Amino acid sequence: RMGLGLPTPDPKPEKFGFKLLAQDGKARRGEVSMPRGTIRTPAFMPVGTAATVKFMYPGQVRDLGADVILGNTYHLMLRPGAERIHSLGGLHKFANWKYPILTDSGGFQVMSLAKLRKMSEQGVEFKSHIDGVKHFMSPERSIEIQCQLGSDIQMQLDECTRLPASEDEIERAMQLSLRWAERCKIEFGDRPGQAMFGIVQGGDIPRLREESAQSLKDMDLKGYSIGGLAVGEPQQVMLDMLEVTCPVLPEDKPRYLMGVGTPDDLIESVSRGVDMFDCVMPTRAGRHGLAFTRYGKVNLKNARHKDDHRPLDPLSHCPAARDYSRAYLYHLVKSNEALGSMLLTWNNLAYYQELMQGMRDAIEAGRFEDHKVEVKEGWARGDI
Ligand SMILES: CNc1nc2c(CC[C@H]3O[C@@H](OC)[C@H](OC)[C@@H]3O)c3nc(N)[nH]c(=O)c3cc2[nH]1
Secondary structure, eight states: OTTTTOOOOOOOOSSOEEEEEEEETTEEEEEEEETTEEEEESEEEEBOTTSSOTTOOHHHHHHTTOOOEEEEHHHHHHTTOHHHHHHTTOHHHHHTOOSOEEEEOSHHHHHHTOEEEEEOSSOEEEEOTTTOOEEEEOHHHHHHHHHHHTOSEEEOOOOOOOSSOOHHHHHHHHHHHHHHHHHHHHHHOOOTTOEEEEEEOOTTOHHHHHHHHHHHHHTTOSOEEEOSOSSSOOHHHHHHHHHHHGGGSOTTSOEEETTOOOHHHHHHHHTTTOOEEEESHHHHHHHTTEEEETTEEEETTSGGGTTOOSBSOTTOSSHHHHSSBHHHHHHHHHTTOHHHHHHHHHHHHHHHHHHHHHHHHHHHTTOHHHHHHHHHHHHHHOOO
8 A cells, every 4th residue: 555655544543542632621632542443522422223323324424523323232132133233244334334333231221111121130131122022131141242233332231220219229220230340341351442331320329429430440441431310310410420420430531421412411511521422312303303503402393484594504514504494494394304304313413513523622722611601602692
């Protein structure tokens, strides 16, 4: 390749690693690197639960600036099956996404989607919500499935407690999740180019959050997820738990807040030290006619848009935001046309990536607090 005068690719990092590039208060700018690519943090990870980011082509997701997407063990083990994806060359090949993929362990879905569950120390027995077939998910089986999928960043199997819950219930699930983290670490073994993250639990109890974070830190894992939040608690409770949890976690490892969130959740969580996020919000809202913009939310189901020739955002680099009138988007949404979901999903993911890029730039420039005020003023000002 050298002789052909082609650019030599920058050396692919052989090992999974995290570099802290800049800090502004508690807000962090970093990079998570691995053989399949690098994740610029703070990062938003589009959710691709069933090996697809709904209504998006993989190339389109990439062009918006997404460095990594999510897959889901629970959904993929039920359909099309982990063994099948493995025999077809793994999830990256299957979904035609050659960059990093993070998979969740399935614990959250088993508790929220599956029927007839039986929990034990060993794992959880459940029936598929698709065809009623019985499955058993243990910490070992979850890691085995994630390895069959070939995901670059894997999650331990955990038990996520819904809030509100009793202190005893939260403590029991947190302790079980710690024992399962140990078993997942053993099952995962030594895979230099991949990572298995522990998941901090502990509900809305500061003592239990600190204990969970400290115990996982002592396991010396490659990254740390903060779970058990965005499960119905008020935003302030979530933010308070970040204030308790982040200071206990190691500075030199990535922190991933699971299932979060709205643009306001993202900016407030970055300012408390979170690096990575995933949420169905931008994609699911797009399918329900809701647009996220720098001017705040725009509900395209609302008749006030039916004669509005203006685009969602003339300043956006995304065609969905710039080249279509609100009147047209309103028409598509009311007519339940597929293009409505396509354009609003595209717009929303573009806005989420633009929001993260703005935060990365602001942290590097040491002006995160000012940037936070500017962004919130934009939302408050409302429509253009
Ligand atoms: C929304 N709030 C929220 N999501 C959460 C998820 C991911 C849901 C997973 O389900 C799919 O989206 C529906 C995504 O999978 C691609 C996501 O990773 C969690 N996963 C685990 N293992 N443990 C948690 O404590 C947990 C808490 C959450 N809170």
